[in-house]
Amino acid sequence: MSAIEFRGVSKRFGNFYANRNLSFQVKTGTIHGLIGENGAGKSTAMKALFGIYPLDEGEILVQGKPAKIRNPVHAMKFGIGMVHQHFMLAGTETVLDNIILGHEPGWIWIKRDQALSELKKISTLYGLHFEKWDHPVSSLSVGEQQRVEILKLLYQRSDVLILDEPTAVLTPQEVKELFQNLKKLKDEGKTIILISHKLKEVLEFTDAITVMRRGESVGTKVTAETNEDELAQMMVGRPVSFTYQGERKMFANASDMKPVVRIRDLSVESSTEPVKKVSFELRPGEILGVAGVQGNGQSELLRYLTDPKKFTKSAQGEYFFQGQDASHLGPLEIRAKGMGLVPEDRLSEGLLLQQDMTENFLLGQHQDSRYQKNGLLLRKKATEAVNAKIKEFDIRPPFTTVWSGRMSGGNQQKLVIARALDSNPSVLYVAHPTRGVDVGAIEKIHDAIVQERNRGKAILLFSSELDELMDLCDRMLVFFNGEIRSEYKRSEFDTWSIGRVMGGGDR
Ligand SMILES: Nc1ncnc2c1ncn2[C@@H]1O[C@H](COP(=O)(O)OP(=O)(O)OP(=O)(O)O)[C@@H](O)[C@H]1O
Numbered sequence: 085m086s087a088i089e090f091r092g093v094s095k096r097f098g099n100f101y102a103n104r105n106l107s108f109q110v111k112t113g114t115i116h117g118l119i120g121e122n123g124a125g126k127s128t129a130m131k132a133l134f135g136i137y138p139l140d141e142g143e144i145l146v147q148g149k150p151a152k153i154r155n156p157v158h159a160m161k162f163g164i165g166m167v168h169q170h171f172m173l174a175g176t177e178t179v180l181d182n183i184i185l186g187h188e189p190g191w192i193w194i195k196r197d198q199a200l201s202e203l204k205k206i207s208t209l210y211g212l213h214f215e216k217w218d219h220p221v222s223s224l225s226v227g228e229q230q231r232v233e234i235l236k237l238l239y240q241r242s243d244v245l246i247l248d249e250p251t252a253v254l255t256p257q258e259v260k261e262l263f264q265n266l267k268k269l270k271d272e273g274k275t276i277i278l279i280s281h282k283l284k285e286v287l288e289f290t291d292a293i294t295v296m297r298r299g300e301s302v303g304t305k306v307t308a309e310t311n312e313d314e315l316a317q318m319m320v321g322r323p324v325s326f327t328y329q330g331e332r333k334m335f336a337n338a339s340d341m342k343p344v345v346r347i348r349d350l351s352v353e354s355s356t357e358p359v360k361k362v363s364f365e366l367r368p369g370e371i372l373g374v375a376g377v378q379g380n381g382q383s384e385l386l387r388y389l390t391d392p393k394k395f396t397k398s399a400q401g402e403y404f405f406q407g408q409d410a411s412h413l414g415p416l417e418i419r420a421k422g423m424g425l426v427p428e429d430r431l432s433e434g435l436l437l438q439q440d441m442t443e444n445f446l447l448g449q450h451q452d453s454r455y456q457k458n459g460l461l462l463r464k465k466a467t468e469a470v471n472a473k474i475k476e477f478d479i480r481p482p483f484t485t486v487w488s489g490r491m492s493g494g495n496q497q498k499l500v501i502a503r504a505l506d507s508n509p510s511v512l513y514v515a516h517p518t519r520g521v522d523v524g525a526i527e528k529i530h531d532a533i534v535q536e537r538n539r540g541k542a543i544l545l546f547s548s549e550l551d552e553l554m555d556l557c558d559r560m561l562v563f564f565n566g567e568i569r570s571e572y573k574r575s576e577f578d579t580w581s582i583g584r585v586m587g588g589g590d591r
């Protein structure tokens with residue numbers, strides 16, 4: 085029997101169909117992949133199942149019976165739980181409180197002990213080891229937070245677990261653990277719906293895969309009977325190449341060019357991960373990769389590079405930008421000198437969610453002479469520019485008036501990239517450019533980055549996807565424990581060697 089069945093489900097926002105006549109089935113006790121291009125309607129469909137959105141048409145069946153799920157609390161009664169694309173735990177509360185919060189209103193203080201022993205039972209039963217029950221959630225790594233989200237669902241006795249892009253922000257080790265855990269849950273009879281853009285992991289870990297496009301289902305495949313190429317073609321309606329195929333301009337005397345960024349013996353103190361005596365140079369016309377397992381100082385380095393002023397007390401060493409000492413500059417000043425930025429976290433650092441696309445596009449560009457004259461904003465010019473970007477990057481929905489908070493995750497990412505490139509920066513700091521982005525859009529974004537390089541821009545590329553770095557970079561720095569452990573030239577790139585260094589081993 086199907087644990088879940090969508091029958092002709094439609095969900096509209098205004099006149100726009102986010103889901104249209106969507107039908108598919110998820111078998112009990114399986115891991116079911118849900119894939120599709122950015123804005124295809126995956127998150128919307130799962131939010132409808134979880135009772136966040138009412139359906140406009142059609143019905144959802146749970147265990148073969150039509151279910152009118154009114155809200156998330158009601159969804160829990162049907163045994164349905166969801167971990168969102170962007171986590172929703174309350175940071176300052178402890179893990180335990182987060183798990184029992186909302187589940188047993190009014191009685192929390194009495195039931196804490198009972199809840200704790202129940203949770204310990206659950207974590208043993210499903211083999212999801214966890215001990216930091218009384219730590220505040222904000223002190224946990226992303227992977228640990230996610231485990232808490234999953235434990236919370238199990239505590240609520242969910243039989244169907246929905247995970248919306250759970251691996252986008254995890255380290256490879258955490259990804260491995262997550263899938264081991266999901267496998268255990270499946271063996272215990274749970275049903276798991278997994279949204280992901282990473283076709284490799286979908287192919288490796290699911291039993292069946294439903295592909296969505298423009299709100300509809302294009303089809304459901306048995307995982308063992310399909311492959312990356314077929315799935316990509318179904319998703320975007322054309323063949324997709326998984327490695328960069330475009331031209332890569334050769335710069336004859338690249339290594340003689342004057343560096344635009346020079347870092348010498350940089351140390352940054354940090355409560356998270358310090359940066360220790362890092363030195364490197366970044367030249368025009370190159371993409372320099374920063375590889376490393378998340379949490380080895382890369383985030384701290386990027387934060388320093390974009391806002392050194394904030395670190396005047398906690399950083400030592402040299403930072404030269406365009407030949408000048410930049411160690412005392414703030415973000416606007418560095419921007420004015422030619423820095424473009426794609427931040428690590430588009431939601432907290434990149435976008436104003438209750439502002440439209442044009443407003444977001446202008447962030448950090450208000451002073452640009454293309455968009456203002458004598459202190460007056462040239463809104464029409466800005467809107468024209470955004471419309472051009474919407475075309476170029478296929479941003480959906482294609483209306484400049486849409487609030488960025490109402491755009492799908494991948495489309496938000498495209499907007500942030502388009503903005504960073506628009507200011508025509510000579511130095512680009514780019515972090516995780518394709519996080520949450522579909523395979524078709526990855527092609528486009530990779531192409532845009534290499535084109536900037538070919539135009540002579542200097543690009544520092546932070547990514548947790550080694551494949552992406554190997555594909556795009558001219559050189560790569562490998563971080564471990566806050567240090568640059570090794571540097572590779574393009575001709576020396578080797579997955580195994582770099583992987584070893586990322587793990588703290590020898591080259
Ligand atoms: N609250 C909302 N108001 C208006 N439009 C919305 C809202 N939520 C989603 N949409 C629109 O519905 C469409 C589907 O969005 P959804 O988030 O379901 O896509 P998705 O398949 O999850 O994409 P991604 O892979 O980028 O996360 C998008 O075009 C989006 O802009």
Ligand SMILES: [Mg+2]
Binds near residue numbers: 127248492
């Ligand atoms: Mg989504």
